Amino acid sequence: MGNVMAIFGKEMRSYFGSPIAYVMAGVFLLFSGFVFRNQLLEFHDMAVYLKLAEREEKILLNVNTEVVTPFFEFQTFIWMIVIPMLTMRLYAEEKRGGTYELLMTSPITSAQILMGKFLACYVLYLLIEAMAFGYIGVLSMYAQLDWGPVFSGALAVVLIGATFISVGILASSLTENQIIAAVLSFFFLILLWIIDWAARFASDIFFVILKFLSLIEHTRDMIHGVVDTHDVVFFISAAAFFLFLTHTVLESRKWRA
Amino acid sequence: MIEVDRLTKRYGAFTAVDDISFQVGKGEIVGFLGPNGAGKTTTMRVLTCFLPATEGTARIAGYDIFDNPLEVKRRIGYLPELPPLYRDMRVRTYLEFIAKIKGVAPKEARQRIDEIVVQCGLVDRTEQLIGHLSKGYRQRVGLAQAILHDPEVIIMDEPTSGLDPNQIIEVRQLIRELAQERTVILSTHILPEVEMTCNRVIIIHEGKIVAVDTPENLTANMRDTTRFFVRISGDIDIAAKAIATIEGVSDVTQVNNGLHVHWPAEADLSAAVSARIVELGMGLVEMKREAMSLEEIFHALTMYEKEA
Numbered sequence: 001m002g003n004v005m006a007i008f009g010k011e012m013r014s015y016f017g018s019p020i021a022y023v024m025a026g027v028f029l030l031f032s033g034f035v036f037r038n039q040l041l042e043f044h045d046m047a048v049y050l051k052l053a054e055r056e057e058k059i060l061l062n063v064n065t066e067v068v069t070p071f072f073e074f075q076t077f078i079w080m081i082v083i084p085m086l087t088m089r090l091y092a093e094e095k096r097g098g099t100y101e102l103l104m105t106s107p108i109t110s111a112q113i114l115m116g117k118f119l120a121c122y123v124l125y126l127l128i129e130a131m132a133f134g135y136i137g138v139l140s141m142y143a144q145l146d147w148g149p150v151f152s153g154a155l156a157v158v159l160i161g162a163t164f165i166s167v168g169i170l171a172s173s174l175t176e177n178q179i180i181a182a183v184l185s186f187f188f189l190i191l192l193w194i195i196d197w198a199a200r201f202a203s204d205i206f207f208v209i210l211k212f213l214s215l216i217e218h219t220r221d222m223i224h225g226v227v228d229t230h231d232v233v234f235f236i237s238a239a240a241f242f243l244f245l246t247h248t249v250l251e252s253r254k255w256r257a
Numbered sequence: 258m259i260e261v262d263r264l265t266k267r268y269g270a271f272t273a274v275d276d277i278s279f280q281v282g283k284g285e286i287v288g289f290l291g292p293n294g295a296g297k298t299t300t301m302r303v304l305t306c307f308l309p310a311t312e313g314t315a316r317i318a319g320y321d322i323f324d325n326p327l328e329v330k331r332r333i334g335y336l337p338e339l340p341p342l343y344r345d346m347r348v349r350t351y352l353e354f355i356a357k358i359k360g361v362a363p364k365e366a367r368q369r370i371d372e373i374v375v376q377c378g379l380v381d382r383t384e385q386l387i388g389h390l391s392k393g394y395r396q397r398v399g400l401a402q403a404i405l406h407d408p409e410v411i412i413m414d415e416p417t418s419g420l421d422p423n424q425i426i427e428v429r430q431l432i433r434e435l436a437q438e439r440t441v442i443l444s445t446h447i448l449p450e451v452e453m454t455c456n457r458v459i460i461i462h463e464g465k466i467v468a469v470d471t472p473e474n475l476t477a478n479m480r481d482t483t484r485f486f487v488r489i490s491g492d493i494d495i496a497a498k499a500i501a502t503i504e505g506v507s508d509v510t511q512v513n514n515g516l517h518v519h520w521p522a523e524a525d526l527s528a529a530v531s532a533r534i535v536e537l538g539m540g541l542v543e544m545k546r547e548a549m550s551l552e553e554i555f556h557a558l559t560m561y562e563k564e565a
Contacts (some may be wrong), residue, residue, distance in 0.1 A: 006357035102341035
């Protein structure tokens with residue numbers, strides 16, 4: 001555990017000692033803030049319109065479905081772009097700079113290094129996410145929120161982040177070039193994202209499989225307020241699977257040729 | 258302390274290290290000497306458990322590098338050719354991180370870092386960013402990193418490459434100090450470095466060990482001839498033949514615009530050679546003693562080994 005914390009501390013220092021953490025937090029908060037504001041204005045317009053129309057039948061206008069849900073949906077989309085930039089350096093930079101040799105010749109296991117790096121990136125992710133959650137805090141002062149779907153949406157974002165990061169770390173472990181690492185993770189993430197479009201034209205068993213592999217499919221219910229254990233398990237096991245693959249990639253270097 | 262047993266490392270069809278065996282005792286400083294691509298770095302990477310051996314194995318302090326890598330890693334300090342530094346860290350922060358991952362007890366780490374910083378001459382640089390340090394200081398931080406956890410074995414890959422002459426002297430001094438109670442393996446392609454620092458030299462060429470000896474014995478073999486470069490005005494072929502007949506001259510070869518004349522180290526035939534040139538009625542334009550380059554020395558050594 002001491003070793004994991006040593007790597008964790010080093011990575012955190014590296015994120016916050018350089019502009020990366022601030023730039024990425026800034027980018028994320030700017031875009032998610034922009035979407036949040038747009039959704040709010042749209043909601044406001046609709047409310048004004050309905051009031052002016054003075055319709056007889058009551059139309060339910062719900063701040064959760066009009067503002068909170070799109071906000072979380074859009075967040076997962078921005079993270080897909082931001083996370084590769086947070087993870088790309090984790091292994092690629094060490095390999096390029098020769099410090100990977102230092103880590104691998106120190107009495108510390110690949111698994112400890114991997115956990116330290118994953119946790120550092122994940123904690124940074126959660127910190128940025130917590131700031132974005134502040135927008136909803138502000139909203140709650142002026143609107144009657146249904147907190148259930150809010151928290152389930154947040155849970156979806158928290159879970160999908162772990163998966164995104166583990167995909168990004170896998171890409172970083174495959175190369176010593178940070179750009180290639182970032183491009184690889186974009187590719188993987190977008191693939192896992194749009195795979196259910198392909199499902200639409202697949203038949204029977206392929207439909208089920210492709211649908212199952214799609215990340216977007218597993219967030220959909222949760223963001224709308226339905227927490228299904230099968231989705232939770234999906235994200236946790238996906239993150240574990242990609243971390244396991246990364247560990248295998250790192251250890252394979254030690255196999256006897 | 259270090260036992261290498263029939264170690265082989267192949268990259269695909271290429272054999273980088275070919276069936277080498279050697280032993281290093283406690284307190285020894287052993288130099289790996291060889292041209293670039295001889296397999297020095299690969300051997301070191303295998304010994305430090307960074308690369309797996311294809312065949313054979315090695316034991317460090319009794320622990321097998323393949324079966325017990327963590328125990329081996331606890332006992333070695335490794336300075337790769339490119340010092341493994343985080344450029345965005347300050348020197349002290351970096352050493353604190355090293356202390357953690359090398360398993361130095363947290364209570365002792367602070368004191369240990371203070372000692373190392375003095376030993377490596379980094380006292381007034383501890384708050385600087387590593388990226389802002391000069392190459393010589395970076396090398397010192399690299400050394401500090403390798404010895405921080407007080408390892409029994411220190412492995413250094415070309416510890417003086419890229420340093421200026423003063424820094425080289427300092428680093429060699431430091432290595433000798435370090436070696437007093439430790440075992441050191443260092444690699445180099447600079448012959449005098451081996452002479453000055455090592456008790457024993459392992460010459461490695463195309464992945465094979467071609468000689469293991471003390472530096473004194475090896476250099477004695479290489480120094481038994483003297484070479485002069487001679488430039489004349491006149492027919493170079495006639496001059497070459499005439500010089501070759503001087504008693505004691507072992508070899509005369511033509512180079513681009515002059516001659517290389519060799520004779521045994523104990524004789525001094527410079528007077529005889531210049532006299533012969535004057536006798537021929539030619540002008541002696543230039544005559545100077547030449548040091549043999551490493552390539553030639555190395556060549557001579559590998560040839561010597563084959564003849565023996």
